[in-house]
Amino acid sequence: MGDIHTNLSEQQIIRRKKLDQLKQLGINPYPSEEYIVTTTIRNIQKNFAEKETISIAGRLMRLRILGKASFGEIKDHTGCMQIYFTQDHLLLSYDQIKKEDAYNIFLKKLIDIGDIIGVKGILFKTKMDEITINVHQFTLLSKSISPLPQVKMDKNKKIYDAFSNTEQRYRMRYVDLIVNDHVKEIFLKRTRIIQKIRNFLDDKGYLEVETPILQSIPGGAIARPFETYHNTLGIPLYLRIANELYLKRLIIGGFHGVYEFSRNFRNEGMDRIHNPEFTVLELYVAYKDYYWMMNFTEKLIKCICNKFQKKEDNHISFQTPFLRISILDSIKKYTGFDLKEMGEEELRKVCKKLHIEENIKMSKAKLIENIFEEKCEKNYINPTFIIDYPIEMSPLTKRHRYKKNLSERFELIINGQEIANAYSELNDPIDQLDRLREQVKFAEKKTIDESIDQDFIRALEFGMPPTAGIGIGIDRLVMLLTKKKSIQEVLLFPQMRPEKKGKK
Structure with missing residues (x-):
């Protein structure tokens, strides 16, 4: 095997030797052919039919070899179920393997937990009333050459401690998803939350758009950007810290309401509620103000939270008005x-x-x-609107129509965290330029020209209608609705410190 075993664990070395043995038998551990799947495990469990012939594929999660018969558990994207092999019935999907030798593949333990397999067989129920596949044909679809963490189960066969080291879970999310079923549910829920918001906004007639991630001047917020360089243009570019100024350009251009699920990037600190890249929903609607946006936000948040908040998790009330x-x-x-x-x-x-x-x-x-x-x-x-911020805190916000030195801005706080930030958007180009210049004094910038998006000011000079805008932190909203205390729990691949060399 040569140098491939350098720094490998004993189990990894053993699995690589099994890989070689399979190849020597003429078995391709990574076949190219399509594998025909006729159903899913969830569908089998919902619509069980005795003696039905089915074909499924998934990952082998358990295997007990008991002489001439063996039991295992296969897991696909919908769930887990028991599979059953016998020496008399089993065939391998390889012409060169005789039927009488097929079961020896298991006896020699060349198949491991973690391998991805395809099985064809007949459904039946055991004496314990457990739905099982009597496997007649078996195909190895992908050999796992690194062992999964040891799966521990309670008496009801529910996983309770499979892969619990927090840093390793975030770093190796692929393993986390394999062995910790509840983790997958977090991200399925995240997708459903975003889809529900999208449907809510689409029903109002607002248009989903996409704006640049690479920007020549990072604007719309005060934050340290990530910098890169465009070789052809010969200029520095920045990953966006916000998409606000581009969405306002679209309102100026004549769109009535626009929104974007924006991936933003800020080269700043990391903690349980901050990640260098994060997702924000930004919405801008013409001819509205922050009072309207408060009412609109109440309806949106109540709609989302009432759907996804668990009934037993009733310590937060979404009763309106907030x-x-x-x-x-x-x-x-x-x-x-x-x-x-x-x-x-x-x-x-x-x-x-x-x-x-x-x-x-x-x-x-x-x-x-x-x-x-x-x-x-x-x-x-409980959801609370913190309103009327001092004008110094809100350089992109209209001055309050009634209250001196204040702005028409609110933040929505739920469960002790900021979830949203909204304004009556400033549309006076002269006032906007003056306030951005004032803001530059406290930003880590070289000159005013390098700090202010002059094209945005030029756009404002063509006239922007009165507009209400809001940014909603999607990651924090998902944290709230999944009861997670860390943003890393709701990001599939959170940013991590470099892994120490030699660490597996």
Whole structure:
């Protein structure tokens, strides 16, 4: 076998030797031909018919060799069921293997748990009333040369501890999905949640669109971008941190309502609610404002959560209308400090008294944001709209029509986490340019020209109708509806630190 065994475990070496033995018998462990599947395990279990001949394919999850008969368990994308082999009935799908030698493939243990197989046979029920396939023909479809984690089951044959190391589960999601059935359910639910939102928006007549991921100027939010370089154009490009400015261009262009499930990228910290790439739904509707968007959001969230929230998980009420409270009133309620007339230096003193991080680089907006996140956010379990943010915190938002120095903005907090952020969108190009220039002072940028999307300002100069916009964090919404505390649990392939060399 040569150097292929370098750094392999004993089990991996053994399986590679079995691979060679199978090839010597003339068995191709990775055949190219289509394998005809006539049904699924779920369909068999729902519509069982005694003595029906069926053909299915899947992964071998258990195997017990008992002399002239053997029992196993096969798993396809719909479930698991028992299979039964006997020396008298078994045929292999290989002309060179005689019937009397077919069962020896199992006796010699050349077939392993984890192998992907095809089986044809007749359905029956055992004395324990378990639906089983009496296998008459067997085909090896893919040899597994790395062993699966040992599957542990309770007395009801339910997996309870198969692959539990958190880091390894995220890093090797393919194994996690094989041995932990509940993990697959999370991602099936995620897909259904997104589809339900899409149907809700489509029914309103809004158009799903796609906007650029590679951008010459990252805009629509304050965040450190990932940078790359385009060789042909000879310019730096950035992975988008938000798609907001492009969707607004479409409203300017004449679309009434547009939305996008946007994959965004931010070169910042990682923790249980932050991943460098994440999914946001952004929606923009012309001739609406943030009051309308609050009402619309109530209907959307109630529709989604009532469908996907488990009945027994009733500690969160989605009864409408949701509570509404201004961010400054919330801070006063939970800290005792009234920030309404405070300047930047006074805010720094408040942060120090509350033991909240602050430094000279932080703007007034950032200081207020830190106070709210540290002292207030966790208190809102039922859906709550935090409204009327100070104008410094909202450079893309219209000034409040009634309240001085505030903006028409809300965030939706559920279970102590921000789920959505929405505005009455600023459509005054002169005010927008001034506020973006002010924002640049606190961003890690070189010059104003490099920091501001001048084409967006040019687009605004052609006129954007009054517009309401919202961004909903899909990952956090899925966390809420699957009761997961970490964003890594709801991402198929979360970002991980590099694996240590030599670690399997």
